[in-house]
Amino acid sequence: MSTLAVVEKSQDQLKQIGREDAALTDHFRPKLKVNYDLTRALVSFQANKTVAGYRWFKFKEGFSSTLVNYVFDRLRISSGKVIDPFTGSGATLFSASGRGLDALGIELLPVGCEIIRARKAALQHPDRVISTLRNWVGQKPWQTSNGRQVPFQHLRITEGAFPQKTERRLKSYVGALSDVRDTASASVLRLALLSILEEISYTRKDGQYLRWDDRSGRRQGTKLFNKGLIRDFDIAILDKLVHILDDLDSPPDLFGNASRLKLSGQVEVACGSCLEELPKLPTNSFSVLMTSPPYCNRYDYTRTYALELALLGIHEAGIRQLRQQMLSCTVENREKGGLADLVGVQNFERGKQIFNEQVLLSAICHHLDYLRDEHQLNNSGIARMVRNYFWEMTLVILECARVLQPGAPFIMVNDNVRYAGIPIPVDLILSRIAECAGFEVETIWVLPKGKGNSSQQMGEHGREELRKCVYVWRAPTRTQAKQQVPLLGHQR
Ligand SMILES: C[S@@+](CC[C@H](N)C(=O)[O-])C[C@H]1O[C@@H](n2cnc3c(N)ncnc32)[C@H](O)[C@@H]1O
Known part of the structure; x- marks a missing residue:
């Protein structure tokens, strides 16, 4: 194909992405709310740096206990059982436990499991x-x-x-x-x-x-x-x-009260992939979910945590296996086999249907495939990573809908990303997938300051900032879970 033809085709695809993006943004506009209480420090590990217990291991990809407490206060969560399917170093678990709630985390990286076990011990x-x-x-x-x-x-x-x-x-x-x-x-x-x-x-x-x-x-x-x-x-x-x-061993406060760190609610961790562990959990068994999955940003936990994994006795083959089991977020991740066996044929087929209905995602993936075939992507694995990220998240979201009690809050921290100059609104796409799975999207809190919007970047690339958000969804009732949601954009 001539260069001109490639450019024209690419521009047509970008126009379609623009139309679908506008339709999805319109759909969620009333839910997108800038939340001035949320700072980057709160939504990252930074705010944990001086907090007793949390400062033992600097898990840079974590969020802060202050964020968990803020969300629980704001949503008036004071009882029930909590789950975090991507639990990392366990900020959700220990913060929930500190408030007297029992919590279960699922974590694939042995480093996270080790931090949680040691802290619990x-x-x-x-x-x-x-x-x-x-x-x-x-x-x-x-x-x-x-x-x-x-x-x-x-x-x-x-x-x-x-x-x-x-x-x-x-x-x-x-x-x-x-x-x-x-x-x-x-x-x-x-x-x-x-x-x-x-x-x-x-x-x-x-x-x-x-x-x-x-x-x-x-x-x-x-x-x-x-x-x-x-x-x-x-x-x-x-x-x-x-x-x-x-x-x-901190001394008692001035009133003589012991100020020792303690576990109030039970903390449990299941070490493995949530795609394997969630299906083992009973239906309607949790009343809150707060999590932060890996972002779709090529971040490789198995490489950045190589020293810690080596100390824990994980060898080359184990590292490769871990990387492949991780939610697809690196260009090396291949398609995961056997997912239908894990989540059951019914959820798998439902997932496929929901995934295929995502018109913006489909336009983005189509465009990334095209750029890859025309050798215009700086890494040919990006298209596969983006597609599989959302596909696996669809299955995770469906499983979460099953294990949560109707109306239970589902809170997720995640970042939007950009590839080949195309902003990918992870917040809107995942929220739409959740809606199709029967969740109600209550609100999408947007951090006042996103990513990639330094004045230098704006000047150099004319780029829009990428949103960093905390989503609040509500788990479906039985009837919502089965209902078809109205179509959006060009689907109508
Ligand atoms: C953003 S971090 C979560 C941080 C956590 N909120 C904290 O405060 O420590 C995402 C975590 O998901 C884990 N993860 C990736 N794929 C997974 C999978 N398939 N099942 C379970 N955990 C997974 C990663 O190892 C990582 O620890």
Whole structure:
């Protein structure tokens, strides 16, 4: 095809995307509300940085406990059972528990599961954990020269990540850890180690991959990178152990009330994919869902958490398997097989029907396929990633509709994205899928400041900002679940 013909065809497709986008935006306009209470800090991990318990592991992709409390207060949620199908480090679970609600999380990444288990163990057995941690801070058993060393089983992409002295200390720490008999204490000591790996290494988590400091001797591309201070092992681990001790053992307040962190409601975590775990849960068994799935932004959790996964004993094959099981959000994700077996043929067929009705999504995917075939996409896996992201989310949403009680709030934090210059309104597309699955879209809170709208970007690319939102949906009643929703846009 001539260049002119390619441009014309592409422009026709963009016009159609524009029309469908306008129809969907019109449909949800009354629900889109800028919420000035919501800041970027609140909707990210930032606000957790100084909060007891949450600061033990900096899970950068998390949201804050303050956000969970804000949402629960605003929606007047004070009882019931909570679920988070993409639970990460468990902000939803521990915040709900702090309010006396029982909570179940599902998480695929072993790092998230480990953080939750360790925190739960610490809160269930604080006295044992405090005593062991005090001992370790006093005795520093990893410094004993005759202590056992346990090798760090590197992955290809973590080889050489630590200065030699640091790696020796790390091996001694794991050696000393293998002598700790109390499982709660061992779990917390391992969490302390997990949480300092990045700061004692030559690497920095950078979304799609690990970035390497030049001092490591590994060069990535042509740009020089210096991450700043690489912390000494002893200083970093002692700081961390003292932080945890401070949080577990804080003195009573001025009225003499114990201010210890505690679990009020039960916290449980199912380690696995929510596409496998949700179907195992009974129908109508939860009264609140608050979550944040991976964004459709190519972020690769298995690469950025490679150091932590290696420490947890996950090897190359395990990493590949994890990446493929993750909700499709990287260009390497392939189609997932066997989904009909997991969610059942009925939900699978219903999902297919709902997915196929998404006219804006279909126009976007069609265009991305076309750009890929014309070699106009900077990565040929983008089209597949976008399609599968929404397809898998359709199945997740249908399963959530099943496990939630009628009218239960479903709260989701997510970002819109842009590929090949096309903004993809993830908020509107997912909300429309939810509507087709019988949910009522109560509101879509838009953060006052989105992404990609710095004055520099606006000037350079004339780009619109990408919305960052918190969606509030209500789970369907039995009749809503079966009803057909009116068609939109060119479907009419
Ligand atoms: C944005 S993070 C959630 C952060 C969480 N709200 C917190 O505050 O810690 C998304 C999480 O979804 C997990 N995830 C990705 N695919 C999954 C799947 N198929 N099943 C369950 N969890 C998955 C990722 O490992 C990641 O921890």
